[in-house]
Amino acid sequence: IVTVNCARLLKADHHATNGVVHVIDKVIATTTNSIQQIIETEESLETLRAAVAASDLNSLLESEGQYTLLAPTNEAFEKIPRETLNRILGDPEALRDLLNHHILKSAMCAEAIIAGLTMETLEGDTLDVGCSGEDLTLNGKPIIANKDVLATNGVVHFVNELLIPDSAKTLFELAQESEVSKSTDLFRQAGLSSHLT
Numbered sequence: 001i002v003t004v005n006c007a008r009l010l011k012a013d014h015h016a017t018n019g020v021v022h023v024i025d026k027v028i029a030t031t032t033n034s035i036q037q038i039i040e041t042e043e044s045l046e047t048l049r050a051a052v053a054a055s056d057l058n059s060l061l062e063s064e065g066q067y068t069l070l071a072p073t074n075e076a077f078e079k080i081p082r083e084t085l086n087r088i089l090g091d092p093e094a095l096r097d098l099l100n101h102h103i104l105k106s107a108m109c110a111e112a113i114i115a116g117l118t119m120e121t122l123e124g125d126t127l128d129v130g131c132s133g134e135d136l137t138l139n140g141k142p143i144i145a146n147k148d149v150l151a152t153n154g155v156v157h158f159v160n161e162l163l164i165p166d167s168a169k170t171l172f173e174l175a176q177e178s179e180v181s182k183s184t185d186l187f188r189q190a191g192l193s194s195h196l197t
Contacts, residue, residue, distance in 0.1 A: 004028065006109035006148040006155060035069050035151040036062035044158070047077040051089065055096045060103075067154035068104035068119075070127075070138070073145065076162045084173070094168040097123050101165040107154040110136060110147040125165050138163065 002009040007024040014021040036058055039045050048071055052058060061069065077085060088094045100123035108119065115131045128139050135142035138159065146158035166174060175184040 001112045001114070003109045003112045005031065005150055006111060008111040029150070031150045031152055033151055034062040034153050035067060035156055038149060038151055038156055039069075039071065042071075044073045044075075045071055047074050048072055051095060051099060054089065055092065055099055057096070057099055061153075063153065065153050066107040068106065068108045069154065069156045070102040070104070070144075070159045070163065071156050072102060072162050073158055073160055075160050076143075079160075080162055080164070087170070088164075088168055091168075097165055097167040098162075101125055101163055101168070102159075109155055110144070110157065121165075123165055123167065125167075127163070 002012070004022070004024050005028045007026040007028055009022055010025055011023040014023070033041070036052070039049050039052060039061065052061065061067070088098055101121050103122040104119050104127075105122060113119075113129050113136060115129060117129045118126045119129060120126055130137040130140065132142045136144050136147070138144065141161060143159045143161040144157050145160045149156040149158070172184065
């Protein structure tokens with residue numbers, strides 16, 4: 001699937017006497033802002049803006065290159081427990097891993113993303129892309145709220161849930177989500193849960 005600034009190429013290679021015509025499905029608008037500038041001007045990304053500043057990722061997101069940012073909205077940050085959010089925001093390494101888990105190494109317009117694709121993040125983990133009806137899904141969830149916001153150095157998709165990588169979780173959080181959750185209960189009963197958090 002070929003896209004031109006996220007417009008889908010419908011018909012290619014119509015030859016004319018003075019050139020060639022490719023038919024696309026939307027008007028291409030002028031793009032002037034970098035990904036960082038989009039974060040700085042969009043009200044719904046206020047929490048993300050603070051997190052990016054705290055992790056020194058500003059320079060990456062305004063540099064030349066082609067990235068995809070899965071931008072968690074304020075709503076996405078509000079969905080996770082306050083204690084978990086404060087812990088991640090207060091841990092520079094966990095915060096950087098969290099944000100890098102939302103950045104892909106290449107620009108991926110929604111039209112060009114094929115269901116069943118596995119995409120690698122800057123953090124080094126992978127995200128599975130699928131679809132549910134008309135909606136794109138990430139790791140099985142239809143969480144992309146607004147797609148194909150173009151930047152000079154890539155594309156931004158707004159997501160309404162936070163994608164937390166294992167590297168940004170405590171042992172306790174990982175255990176609760178896995179097959180050892182009963183062991184976690186035993187640690188709690190023994191008064192040792194603080195070691196896992």
